Amino acid sequence: MRTPVRLAAFALGLVAVFGVAAGAGRLIGPDVRPEPEPAHGGAHTPGTPRVPGGLQIAQGGYRLSPATTRFTVGEPRPFAFQVLGPDGKPVTSYTRNHDKDLHLIVVRRDLSGYQHLHPVLGADGTWSAPIGVDTPGQYRVLADFQPAAEPEALTLGVDVPAPGDYQPVPLPPVARTAEVDGYTVTLAGDLAAGASSKLDLTVSRDGKPVTDLEPYLGALGHLVVLREGDLAYLHVHPASETALSFEAEVPSPGVYRLYLDFQHAGKVRTAEFTATTTGVTQPPAPTGTADPGPSADGHTHD
Numbered sequence: 001m002r003t004p005v006r007l008a009a010f011a012l013g014l015v016a017v018f019g020v021a022a023g024a025g026r027l028i029g030p031d032v033r034p035e036p037e038p039a040h041g042g043a044h045t046p047g048t049p050r051v052p053g054g055l056q057i058a059q060g061g062y063r064l065s066p067a068t069t070r071f072t073v074g075e076p077r078p079f080a081f082q083v084l085g086p087d088g089k090p091v092t093s094y095t096r097n098h099d100k101d102l103h104l105i106v107v108r109r110d111l112s113g114y115q116h117l118h119p120v121l122g123a124d125g126t127w128s129a130p131i132g133v134d135t136p137g138q139y140r141v142l143a144d145f146q147p148a149a150e151p152e153a154l155t156l157g158v159d160v161p162a163p164g165d166y167q168p169v170p171l172p173p174v175a176r177t178a179e180v181d182g183y184t185v186t187l188a189g190d191l192a193a194g195a196s197s198k199l200d201l202t203v204s205r206d207g208k209p210v211t212d213l214e215p216y217l218g219a220l221g222h223l224v225v226l227r228e229g230d231l232a233y234l235h236v237h238p239a240s241e242t243a244l245s246f247e248a249e250v251p252s253p254g255v256y257r258l259y260l261d262f263q264h265a266g267k268v269r270t271a272e273f274t275a276t277t278t279g280v281t282q283p284p285a286p287t288g289t290a291d292p293g294p295s296a297d298g299h300t301h302d
């Protein structure tokens with residue numbers, strides 16, 4: 001079982017910990033060979049800051065190497081990449097987590113256009129999947145995987161542009177319910193910075209609870225949480241096999257986007273929520289969309 005929350009115990013000071021030793025005796029930073037795991041098996045040491053997943057293209061000796069450098073709007077086209085190991089060679093052996101050797105998240109930088117994909121691994125260590133995006137913009141690609149040689153999973157990220165006229169959309173407001181394809185998904189529970197919080201989700205349709213959700217990736221549902229502002233990746237999993245109940249811990253106060261994948265009637269759907277940590281009430285209002293007026297940014301340009 002993987003560590004459910006790799007953002008755990010990380011509260012403040014993201015910038016300060018970049019490039020310095022992270023938890024569990026591992027080094028982060030470009031192409032740094034991880035030090036031997038400590039005797040306690042790589043468990044996170046409480047109080048040791050750890051960089052959230054998904055923020056780096058290289059971490060712990062592993063590097064994400066995309067062969068495709070842009071997306072196209074419209075029809076899916078092949079997207080290929082490799083995960084390079086500490087020896088510089090493509091990793092071909094993985095430890096399976098949640099039914100798959102690698103989970104790929106594609107999301108636009110404004111947190112819209114979320115996709116959760118499962119590329120296919122070629123014998124030479126090249127992963128590929130057909131990917132199409134609906135709108136132009138800068139996309140974040142997050143690969144969540146566990147090399148067979150490592151005691152825990154990691155998430156690497158890279159930006160991939162879809163050329164065109166990028167019109168960022170404001171983050172939807174905080175809400176307890178989300179609608180998708182005629183399903184209503186309701187979220188109970190609150191995120192708390194630096195503390196574990198329980199999130200319970202329920203699915204209904206036409207006002208009646210849906211009680212026959214189908215297993216998806218070895219669970220009843222799959223929840224991904226991304227932090228607004230830098231798209232730090234928090235992968236959480238059900239705390240229950242019979243309900244959409246999750247344990248989540250986010251590293252800092254702020255605004256997060258939650259993506260719940262669930263399967264019913266043979267189809268996977270994604271319900272999306274904007275949520276804040278306790279004490280933070282709403283996402284920041286979008287600015288710069290209209291005439292901001294003089295000195296709106298608080299300084300002058302002489």
Ligand SMILES: [Cu+2]
Binds near residue numbers: 100
């Ligand atoms: Cu997946």
